[in-house]
Amino acid sequence: MLASPTAAPPPVPSDADYRNRLKRTQVEMKKRGFDILALAGADILRFLTGLHGLPVTRPIWLIVPQNGNPGFVSPGSEVKEIQARSGTPVIARWVEWEEPVPAPTTHQDALAGYVAESAPQARTIGIDFNGTNGANIELVRQALGQERVRDAGLLLRDLLAIKDAAALDVIRLSCDVIGHQFRASVDAVAPGIAEWEVSLASFVAGTRRAAELWNGNEEQSPLALGLHMTGSGAERTARCHAAGAGRRMREGDVVQICRCSTGFFGHLIGYDRPVQVGSTRPSAEMRKVIDLARESQEAALAATRPGATADAVHAAAMAVIDRGGWENPVLHRTGRSIGYSSWDGHEIKAGSQTVLEPGMVITIEPGIYVDGVGGARFGDTVLVTEAGHEVLTPFDLGRDI
Incomplete structure (x- = not known):
């Protein structure tokens, strides 16, 4: 309404x-x-x-x-x-x-x-x-x-790099919008439904929520522009950026939902979750991918605090991923600075000596991608605070699969 x-x-x-x-x-x-x-x-x-x-x-x-x-x-x-x-x-x-x-x-x-x-x-x-x-x-x-x-x-x-209070207010609205997009995406997931239909549900829900927030503003469009990536099945989830195309989801699939680069008033955030299709449980190996992907994000979050280097946060995620014993299961960095744009210039990756400071907003989104098995990524947008960090996106939403 x-x-x-x-x-x-x-x-x-x-x-x-x-x-x-x-x-x-x-x-x-x-x-x-x-x-x-x-x-x-x-x-x-x-x-x-x-x-x-x-x-x-x-x-x-x-x-x-x-x-x-x-x-x-x-x-x-x-x-x-x-x-x-x-x-x-x-x-x-x-x-x-x-x-x-x-x-x-x-x-x-x-x-x-x-x-x-x-x-x-x-x-x-x-x-x-x-x-x-x-x-x-x-x-x-x-x-x-x-x-x-x-x-x-x-x-x-x-x-x-450092967000002012005004930016943080709008970024929090972006996180509110993303919750509506994710819930609508999950509601659309079902065997026989095409990936693009899930992405469309995300677009519509985000647009409706942004329209509510703009409250009839005649100069600002509420259209939920950005990425509404949806990839399903072992082959497409093993790629990190499947684009919500024509594949129809099947019973027992995992679908990777990526709602990065969507936002309110152009303030962009990252949010990623794997979702089960139907009631058939994933294979044991896919279950391992999902569990370690979630644990790797939690390890990176535990390392996210003022004074930590981006390299150290990335290393915390990799220490968990390496336990899986897979060969080259990583396709991207652990995160990036975000908020004013989809990438505000700093990266959470191997070798980066960027030092985290209060007021920085970053994504923490390590992923695991195994050919022949599938992939999974848990991603959230995080504010670095004086005491450590605050997760801005709906952290508990979609963590259980």
Whole structure:
């Protein structure tokens, strides 16, 4: 049932939160020698301005000076959308048609023109290389000067690593949505049902829950975008990212449900569980895969605390997995930093010396994948706290199979 019109709006970041994020960004710019930033990635635009849900076919550049307020260099098609969804102004635009007073007709010309006018002395311009494609980066380099453009990726990674209170409020809403998605997925699992039907149930349930939370907001779409991966049977669960296709589940199968990269207001989390199809119990070897996958996650969680290295958390999971005696049963890292995007820059994997700090949000999702038997993964989104950690996703949900 949809929330009533008088229900409180969801706790999304305020103007004060965006001002604080801007101040943090500008402090880091000065430390790292960036005179100006030109950012196009959807996640960093949301982080700094709240702009969310626009198409990414045309670059939308956010200009961040060392001092003063940011603004958008926007394609003409998105000016009205930006004005409706964000308090950050459009300071330059480019068009794809003729106007009485000629305007720039490419994003790089509009960007270069604005920088030349507003910051002619800027020697170092930071671009988020992960936020746009290589062709656009090269066009911007040609327009601004190759020697002036540097990748700002490390600066942005460090900005996103520690979540502020506003982000944690929204991440908790994402975890609420994921619970609805998982329950709907489990309800759809049955012999004869195609994998995509389970993924569709997840999409619908997540959308309905997000619509309740948005409470009729006319600018924010509740559509549950992201990954709704569903893989069933021995062959498909032994691959970590089966994509909810046409295979019909069979009595006695295990189906691996992965609801990573789904979220509310673009704040993304990870959540994974294996689910039994029908009443026939898995084979003894598959039971072993499931049990050790669950135990490996619990061991990694026990190692998750401030001051621990990512490598040590990964090693705790691997110590359990190695007891299974399988040859090469691992297909991915134990986890990653997450929340503002599907990967905020740090990895929980072998050799990573990233030190966990309070305020970091990470996934803990070790998996076991054995050819001819099947695979299983228990994954949750976790906040590193002063005292240790807090599991944000519905931890007890789906742990028994």
